[in-house]
Amino acid sequence: MRFNKLDLNLLVALDALLSENSISRAAEKVHLGQSAMSNALARLREYFDDELLVQVGRKMEPTPRALALKDPVRDVLIRVEAAVLLQPEFDAAQSDREFRLTVSDYTNAVLMPHLLALVHRQSLKVRFQLLPQVTNPQRALENGEVDLMIIPDRFAAKEHPAEQLFEESFCGLVWRESPLAHGELTLERYLNQGHVVMEPPQAKAFETQALAEMGIYRRVEVTTFSFATAPRLVVGTTRIATLHHRLALQAERMLPVVRRELPVRLPPMRQMMQWHKYRTNDPGIAWLRKTLHQAVQAMDQDMHTA
Template identity: 35%
Template sequence: MSISVSRFDLNLLLVLDALLTEQSVTKAAKRLFVSQPAVSASLQRLREIFDDQLLVRVGRQMEVTARGKALAAPVHDALVNIQQVLNLRQDFEPATARRTFRISMSDYCAITLLPRLVRRLAREASGIGVVVEPVGPESIRRLESGDLDLCVIPDERRSLGTPMHPEMLLDQPLYEDRFVCVVAADHPLSGSLTLKEYESYPHAKAFFGDTMVTIYDLAYDEAGVASQTQVQVPNFSSLLFQLPATKLIATVPAGVAEMLKSLIGLKSLHPPIELPILKEKLSWHLRYEADPAHRWLREQFVAEAQSMKQGAAPAAP
């Protein structure tokens, strides 16, 4: 039996998408900012419309039925396309616009680039908001599915996986930085590290997940450089706070090291090998290419990145 769009409450698609994603009435209600009974009532209507349970309880968990799994991707894509149509207003004015963008980036970019963008938004587009989440193994998939508007990611994408449809993703170079080794200000090492020194001291490392590897770790591994990892933390900024009063060595982008080393009491050293340049880029899906608000925000990213004096971080002593 076919279902007429004219007789279907499209708001139910929002509920269905939330239910199939969260696999929980309670979580779906929180995601939609509505009451749990309201979601339960919508689920009952959806079950009647599709003649399927969609979600069934198995033990203490809810599981999606085969019909529900078949509906998940088309429903999500339909909502993304509807949102895209609603956003395609040619009279976009930054000063009066009201919109929130979802962006994925590392804490390094959140420290070095994001504050510049936020200040620009405060000056020129106070109604434009950004919700930032950590970059991770799922970022590319979320960009493809429409759950993210933009990603700021390294040009070396091996650690983030390969997109399912690479021809649908567009990129814009932003800025470059280099990697430095960082130690406590009173650390016995100084200047340029030798391989022997690098391998003989304990290390603190940023750990972004089991499936992600930083480009400098790839370089160290390919060069056969060994290290003793004593401390692992989930981002670069917290990594630097582990170094004072220790003999630990960390490798981080120079930009974040220069911003925090005076505050924390650290010094920079030249790495023991030539490390690749960190090249950050902005990525988005083709569906947003013609979106005026999206295009404007991308332009602001590029303008602020250009103002960062690409690759001009002070040299390590």
């Protein structure tokens, strides 16, 4: 099919080339041979009268024209994909669809087990690919690389619909034998003690940003890449970790640690689920959203009965 003399099949090749900046990786991504992808690039260069990708040292770099084309081409393909894949209804009992979700390790630890258990109890065949929230997870949503993103509201993309799943509060977590396990945890004690802090790559965690906005800066002695490991890193020390309440409760069940009320009141974290605006009418996404709400109910019931 052609539009203004452009073979529209070439848009798929162009999208892969501009996302990978490599002929070989682009060919692999769309299941083409390398020679076929090279031929597609030659035809694209001829149509746009532009090199599109140029060799710079060992890498290929996009030209200004290619950069201008990248987002519009991706947007067109996401629209087409949403229209083609859209089914009039979604039967979870019959579907083996794979849902791709970006989640933090906090969400993986406290919510995802309840989602998977719920699906398992219903003997459903749907599958899940749980992807890490690397730098700029919104880009993966924008590019149609994930179906749904679970993320605090302050980090959610403004251009796409979002729905609140639950609210989360924060508390301190210390080793059971630590002096901080006893007596009032005053602001002075909190600030004078060493802290274990989770630091995501090239970003700040929700609680770190919230404290900074209050003018409070901790004496950080240990940083980790994982919320879930932070509780273990205070054991045997006098350090303190500022954690999500649900994760701290989970840790208290398994480790010699105790929760402490913080001397400052952090704003609650509103955990959202977000999907691409073109997928709003996707019955599969609607089913997933409903099932996630059910998983939240199971999560909180488990927390309150512990």
